[in-house]
Amino acid sequence: MALSDHIETLYDLRRDRSGGYEKPYKPALLLALIDRIELGEVLDNRFLLSLQLVERYRDYLRVVGGPDDHDRIHYPFWHLCGDKLWMCYDRNGQPLYVSGQNASSSPSVKWIREHMSHASLDPELFQCLLQAPEREYVRRVLIDRYFPAQRELLWALLAVPADQVQAAEDSAHYNSDPIRTAAFAKTVKAVYDYRCAASGLRFRLRDLTIVDACHLIPFAESHNDHPTNGMALSKNHHWAFDRHLISPEHSQAGLVWKVSPLLDDRIEGHRELIELNGRSVLLPKEKKFYPSDDAIAWRVERLLLG
Known part of the structure; x- marks a missing residue:
């Protein structure tokens, strides 16, 4: 799958249709996953439901979440599998999430940790995210699509220097x-x-x-x-x-x-x-x-x- 196909999928993540607005959970989780990659904590495309990931996800929810949004990570961690960008695997390497069987349920963090070996991004998307330019591009895409009103707060959370953000946003190539x-x-x-x-x-x-x-x-x-x-x-x-x-x-x-x-x-x-x-x-x-x-x-x- 080409990067363009991944971007189209990222622009149209399957969303909770309640509440009159798009829920922020899946894009917030993706931003947290990108941070784990950037820090060098995930080099083999095997993500765990770690305390570090949970805390980073909560950091994002504090910025982009509304008053009725919760920070329970197991919802997007599980349901992101339905977008075919991500999958949770059991100890035998088989998918835990099976469309038409258990896809509508939301297992607890405890259940996921007990039954999951690891979770992985789409292999081609993961390879893109290992490269700094592509990683920054996907991050900007997620922010521009889902959280444009919180852009400055998110860049501050990422500790990106203001001049670097301005240079990226002034890029004629990115704009077009x-x-x-x-x-x-x-x-x-x-x-x-x-x-x-x-x-x-x-x-x-x-x-x-x-x-x-x-x-x-x-x-x-x-x-x-x-x-x-x-x-x-x-x-x-x-x-x-x-x-x-x-x-x-x-x-x-x-x-x-x-x-x-x-x-x-x-x-x-x-x-x-x-x-x-x-x-x-x-x-x-x-x-x-x-x-x-x-x-x-x-x-x-x-x-x-x-």
Whole structure:
């Protein structure tokens, strides 16, 4: 499996769908696993449910967890197996986690320690993480996708010098990286069910779809690849969106489209966009993926008014 495939999987980890927001457990565990590798504690892809791993996981949860989130590591340690990036093995080298049999349960830390020999990452992903540049890349991907609002706190937790973080985030290569961009696009299109949030147009045939995935606040500025900073739009609406001719905005009727007053309904090419004015934004089915208030405000402030 190529690194691009791993990144796509990391962008769309199977999530707890309760609570109205994405639970932070799996990406927090992955960040803790990366730290164990970076410290040279895991060289053979055999992870144990050690006190050091538990404490590091709790460090991350203190930063990214909400008031209703718990720091019980056995949940992500077990259920990450369902994403096919990770597996727990018994003393005979056989998988402990078996889809369709015990995958829905969450065994205790005690049970895991008694029955597990070790856990391992996907071998190709593990080999990538042994290399410092790839390890740092995957870490940034996880932060940008799941925890963009806590970025500064996470970099402080990692004790990364501010100038080093700034240099990494200013990298033109990272900002335009096709692997990260493709993973974001795949996630956002799926969240919107491959439907344009403006026109409602939907077309999907295998990997073909008519919509693009757009950032509300550009990635180069926000370093935010969370779906709440994204929207699916057809080509023409994407073009108008990027040129600040249309924007979502809050109203008493909900989230609606606002159109630049520079458009003229006497001009044929403008009419389709003008007809959007005041019409509802077609949102994802899951409320936790609705555009964030900060991102909407950013767009409204930049709508062309004159």
